[in-house]
Amino acid sequence: MNAPEVAVITGNPRRPVGRRTPSLPREHGADAGETVRADRPWRIVGQGAAALAAGMGVGRFAYTPILPLMHAQAGLPARLGAELATANYIGYLLGAIAAIAAPSLFVSRRALRLSLTILVLTLALMPITHLGTVWALLRIVAGIASALIFVIAADAVLTGLRGHAHHLAGWAFGGIGAGIALSGILVAILRTTGTWQQAWWTTAALTGVFAALAWRLEAGPASPRRSPAPPCPRDAPGPRWFVALLASYTFEGTGYIIAGTFLVAAIDQTAPGWVGGGAWILAGIAALPSTALWAWLSRIWSRPALLLVALAVQAVGIALPALTGGIVAALVAATLFGATFLGVATLTLAAGAHLRVPRAVAILTTGYSVGQILGPVIVTPLLRHGYHSALLVGAALVALAAAAAGALRHRFPHHLGPLPRRVGAAR
Numbered sequence: 001m002n003a004p005e006v007a008v009i010t011g012n013p014r015r016p017v018g019r020r021t022p023s024l025p026r027e028h029g030a031d032a033g034e035t036v037r038a039d040r041p042w043r044i045v046g047q048g049a050a051a052l053a054a055g056m057g058v059g060r061f062a063y064t065p066i067l068p069l070m071h072a073q074a075g076l077p078a079r080l081g082a083e084l085a086t087a088n089y090i091g092y093l094l095g096a097i098a099a100i101a102a103p104s105l106f107v108s109r110r111a112l113r114l115s116l117t118i119l120v121l122t123l124a125l126m127p128i129t130h131l132g133t134v135w136a137l138l139r140i141v142a143g144i145a146s147a148l149i150f151v152i153a154a155d156a157v158l159t160g161l162r163g164h165a166h167h168l169a170g171w172a173f174g175g176i177g178a179g180i181a182l183s184g185i186l187v188a189i190l191r192t193t194g195t196w197q198q199a200w201w202t203t204a205a206l207t208g209v210f211a212a213l214a215w216r217l218e219a220g221p222a223s224p225r226r227s228p229a230p231p232c233p234r235d236a237p238g239p240r241w242f243v244a245l246l247a248s249y250t251f252e253g254t255g256y257i258i259a260g261t262f263l264v265a266a267i268d269q270t271a272p273g274w275v276g277g278g279a280w281i282l283a284g285i286a287a288l289p290s291t292a293l294w295a296w297l298s299r300i301w302s303r304p305a306l307l308l309v310a311l312a313v314q315a316v317g318i319a320l321p322a323l324t325g326g327i328v329a330a331l332v333a334a335t336l337f338g339a340t341f342l343g344v345a346t347l348t349l350a351a352g353a354h355l356r357v358p359r360a361v362a363i364l365t366t367g368y369s370v371g372q373i374l375g376p377v378i379v380t381p382l383l384r385h386g387y388h389s390a391l392l393v394g395a396a397l398v399a400l401a402a403a404a405a406g407a408l409r410h411r412f413p414h415h416l417g418p419l420p421r422r423v424g425a426a427r
Contacts, residue, residue, distance in 0.1 A: 030324060041161055041168050044217070048157035049175025051112065051214035054207045055149030057284070059119045059142060062203040063088065064264065065187040065280055080132050086376060093369040099145070099151040099362035103210040108385015109218065112152045116211035119145040125205035127197035131400040147365065155361050156217055158353050170295030173346045175210075177287025177338065182206060184281040191277070214289030241408060242357045246367045248404035249284020249348045252311060253371025256341055258379055258390055259318040263337065266387035270325025279334035286338030294343035295350075302350045304409040307344065311402035314340040319395035322388035351408075 063085065070076040098105065105111045122142040126135065155171045183203050190199045263283075264276040297306055317336025320329050345368075352360035375397070381392035 026222070037374045044157060045168050045172045046245035047214050047217035048160075048172035049178065050210045051116070051149055051153035051175070051176035052173060053179030053182075054116055054210035054214060055119060055146045055153065057176040057181075058203055058207045058210065059123065059149070059179075060088065060092070060146045060182045061176075061180050061260075062123070062183040062187065062199075063139070064260070065184050065191075065277060066196060066199045066203070068277075069187070069191060071248050073196045074130060080135075081309055082261075082376060082380075083132070084135055084139050086425055088139040088143040088146075089257070089369060089372045091145075092147045093098075093143075093366065093373060094140075095144035095147025096151065096362055096366040096369050099148060100359055100366060103359055105148060105152065106151070111148060112217065113215060115145040115152070116207075116214065117150040118142075119149065120208045120211060121205055122188040123200055123207055147369065151362050151365055153214070153217065154349055158350065158361070160218065168292075168295075169230045169350070170290075170292030170343075170346055173291035173342055174288045176342055177204075177284050177290065179210065180284030180287060181281055182284075184277070184284055188277055188281065204392055218332040242352065242355045242360070244404050244408040245348060245351055245355070246364060248307065248311070248401045248408065249344075249364050250367035250371045251397050251404060252314075252344055252348075253368035254378070255318065255371075255394040255399075255401065256314070256344075257372040257375040258394030258397070260334040260341075261340065261376055262379075262383075262387045262390050262394075263318070263321065263333070266321050266391050267333070268328040269386060269388070270321065271327050271330045275317035275327055275330050279330050282331060283334045283338030286335045290339045291342045291346045291349055293339075294346055296352070298347065302409070303354075304405060305348045307405040308409065310340045310343045310347065311398055311405055315343065315398040315402060318391055318398060322391040322395070378413045 020275040067076075067081050071078070071081065119142055122138045122145065125138055129135070154173075157169050161169050161172070183206060186202050186206065187199050190202060194202075232279040264280055267279055294306060294310065313336055317333045317340065320333040320336070324328075348364060351360055352364050357363065375394070379393050382393065
């Protein structure tokens with residue numbers, strides 16, 4: 001990595017506002033036929049956004065709006081519904097661990113395509129049975145595929161867009177919000193005109209469309225620049241600060257998933273029935289531009305400072321429906337939640353890449369997914385009294401994540417200098 005790449009990854013707050021980082025020159029000595037991926041940034045944005053929309057926005061989160069349909073039409077018990085959600089979180093953790101154990105997955109277009117295909121199949125197969133065991137197995141496999149898609153696509157986006165404006169990566173991550181909003185709208189339509197089976201098949205088809213758009217995303221080496229960064233020396237500051245970053249992201253995963261699981265149900269307790277479903281769509285719409293906004297702000301302020309702000313705002317949004325009822329509070333809560341949860345992911349992963357910890361994306365995703373498994377377990381004893389206490393616990397956990405991000409700000413190493421030049425880079 002040379003100096004221009006470091007400037008973009010760090011989000012240097014001293015960089016003059018409005019100054020655009022030039023496109024990276026061709027590496028000296030590269031073969032004439034090699035292509036540097038960063039010379040076509042909007043293609044990377046579009047393909048990365050499509051992959052993330054498929055893997056996360058639809059493939060992972062469509063279960064939330066479909067769940068009420070399964071309760072009403074398929075006779076799904078509430079306990080089994082929670083177990084299916086947990087199964088998906090466990091699969092997501094397994095996928096993140098697989099990415100750590102097999103680093104070659106980061107640069108495997110074949111792994112990306114296989115994961116996209118498997119994800120579409122798991123969604124399409126959900127309606128063919130009423131067996132809880134089969135549903136759980138399908139959600140586990142879907143979780144594994146979602147994690148691999150996220151890790152590969154996120155790494156491809158963050159690497160491929162080095163040397164370009166910060167907001168481009170943000171628009172790519174905004175694909176998750178687009179997937180949430182589109183799947184939410186489709187399921188909302190089917191709630192009045194269709195069945196739960198049609199909801200799964202429709203989301204499978206939507207995932208297939210996104211998968212087709214993401215099919216040519218370059219997850220493999222496109223230039224010598226694509227080879228993995230060497231490990232940090234033991235006395236380098238990166239790993240030390242990475243611990244605080246990992247703690248913050250793990251707390252965020254725990255608190256965020258409590259809100260993601262129970263926010264709609266909590267809103268239904270204090271607002272008309274249409275507000276809960278509408279709030280989920282609104283959260284997706286708010287998420288769509290949020291990542292680009294947070295990435296653009298990182299041109300002005302440091303990522304640790306922005307991470308602290310985003311987590312504090314999210315904690316307020318999660319607590320709001322528990323503290324006050326009504327339509328306005330519900331819609332504000334959904335907007336704040338949607339506007340921050342992807343921004344937190346973008347800022348965290350970019351900060352992890354800046355700290356140069358090997359396989360930072362997979363490690364951070366693992367901590368996040370562990371938190372997601374723990375979240376529902378922690379608040380289950382509180383659910384007999386309603387969902388508001390659970391939301392307050394989720395808000396408190398996100399506040400802890402903000403505290404860890406605050407510690408990260410203290411003497412954060414914004415400038416690590418260029419990486420040493422490597423000989424014989426991988427092709």
